[in-house]
Amino acid sequence: MDNYIWKISFHIIMTLRKLVDGIYVDTDGTNGGNHGAIVLEDEVVMIDAGMIHTKSQETKGFLKKETGKPILKLVFTHSHSDHVFGAQAFEPVSLIASVPMRERCEENLKGDWEIETIKKNYAAEKNERPELWEAVQTLSIRLPDVVFKTHLFLGNNEEISVKLLGGHTAGSATIISHPHNAIFIGDLVFSGMFPYGGDPTCDPDRWIMALEEVLDLGIETIIPGHGPICGPSELERYIQALMDLRANVEDATTTGMTVSEFIEEGMIPQDITEGAERFAERTLNHWFKFYG
Numbered sequence: 316m317d318n319y320i321w322k323i324s325f326h327i328i329m330t331l332r333k334l335v336d337g338i339y340v341d342t343d344g345t346n347g348g349n350h351g352a353i354v355l356e357d358e359v360v361m362i363d364a365g366m367i368h369t370k371s372q373e374t375k376g377f378l379k380k381e382t383g384k385p386i387l388k389l390v391f392t393h394s395h396s397d398h399v400f401g402a403q404a405f406e407p408v409s410l411i412a413s414v415p416m417r418e419r420c421e422e423n424l425k426g427d428w429e430i431e432t433i434k435k436n437y438a439a440e441k442n443e444r445p446e447l448w449e450a451v452q453t454l455s456i457r458l459p460d461v462v463f464k465t466h467l468f469l470g471n472n473e474e475i476s477v478k479l480l481g482g483h484t485a486g487s488a489t490i491i492s493h494p495h496n497a498i499f500i501g502d503l504v505f506s507g508m509f510p511y512g513g514d515p516t517c518d519p520d521r522w523i524m525a526l527e528e529v530l531d532l533g534i535e536t537i538i539p540g541h542g543p544i545c546g547p548s549e550l551e552r553y554i555q556a557l558m559d560l561r562a563n564v565e566d567a568t569t570t571g572m573t574v575s576e577f578i579e580e581g582m583i584p585q586d587i588t589e590g591a592e593r594f595a596e597r598t599l600n601h602w603f604k605f606y607g
């Protein structure tokens with residue numbers, strides 16, 4: 316009985332799961348954006364850090380027990396807080412990201428990421444997300460200490476390739492595990508959902524090009540930044556939805572339509588209407604400016 320209870324509560328806390336042999340993922344959403352790990356011969360490479368460092372600490376402990384290998388590297392897909400704020404849990408670890416990703420973090424530290432500003436901003440979520448609020452009290456933001464310009468390889472036999480593609484943010488990178496034919500695509504995909512595309516460095520044209528480049532690689536397993544794991548057919552539909560959204564935005568900016576009229580008149584493609592209430596306004600404000 317005790318054992319039973321332990322298992323149940325363990326499951327509630329632990330949201331990381333084995334996807335295939337050698338890849339673990341957390342797509343649950345309770346610890347910020349999706350994140351996961353790739354197991355190499357003698358080390359584990361973490362992809363993104365989650366947002367709540369106390370929860371990420373559990374992830375680290377679980378991986379260590381499960382694989383018996385140390386986590387020596389953490390690669391960031393991009394600079395958004397829901398992928399970065401859990402990083403302190405994995406120390407000591409080498410933190411890897413693209414040059415523009417690190418630049419964006421440095422800018423954030425002088426503004427939105429000042430600790431008093433963060434505490435003020437998250438105070439509103441104190442009751443709704445108590446774990447996040449508590450973690451923020453002991454948050455210490457870690458910045459990448461290894462940066463790359465275009466790409467880099469990891470693993471004794473270059474099993475992992477990391478590539479800067481941009482799009483969702485200027486510093487957005489993807490991480491491919493070649494033996495698994497799997498990609499951590501970051502927030503370039505919000506699986507089945509309307510994406511957040513309101514970052515000032517978001518470039519919708521580069522975003523669509525990045526996804527087309529990934530589609531051409533014929534990768535079987537796609538681990539998105541948010542939402543469930545998907546494959547090439549979902550990716551193809553997602554690209555089409557973003558292209559339709561872009562075309563509609565371009566039309567709207569020539570006719571002088573506003574963002575709220577755009578949303579009210581159903582100009583959001585069917586495949587990505589889910590989650591539009593969260594992100595559509597902020598995303599479209601940026602995209603209207605981008606094409607206007």
Ligand SMILES: [Zn+2]
Pocket residue numbers: 393395483502511540
């Ligand atoms: Zn993001």
